Amino acid sequence: MSAPLPKAGDLVYVTRAASVQFIKPISCRVIRVLDWITYDGWCWLDVYQLDAKGDAVVRRSISVQPAKLQSQQPAPTPRVRRDRRQSPSARRPRPLAGEQARSAAPIDF
Numbered sequence: 001m002s003a004p005l006p007k008a009g010d011l012v013y014v015t016r017a018a019s020v021q022f023i024k025p026i027s028c029r030v031i032r033v034l035d036w037i038t039y040d041g042w043c044w045l046d047v048y049q050l051d052a053k054g055d056a057v058v059r060r061s062i063s064v065q066p067a068k069l070q071s072q073q074p075a076p077t078p079r080v081r082r083d084r085r086q087s088p089s090a091r092r093p094r095p096l097a098g099e100q101a102r103s104a105a106p107i108d109f
Contacts, residue, residue: 043065
């Protein structure tokens with residue numbers, strides 16, 4: 001039975017145990033599993049290599065043993081700050097000073 005393959009978006013830590021080419025371990029975010037032919041128990045991954053802050057620095061295709069990949073917990077995603085003010089299209093245009101005086105004055109017929 002083979003190990004489960006990572007899915008798109010998974011964070012993995014690739015060490016020398018997963019592939020001898022990684023003397024220095026790297027953190028990656030999986031883009032997809034490639035369907036390239038390889039050895040039994042191995043797979044090709046399309047990944048973004050991440051820096052210490054979790055930002056993608058380079059896109060790579062790597063051959064690894066999925067059973068020996070270390071999964072990582074995703075870093076917390078920053079919350080999007082919502083502006084509490086109304087959007088410009090929802091605002092009413094301010095009347096000019098002269099228009100305020102005219103609309104506030106009583107109308108005589």
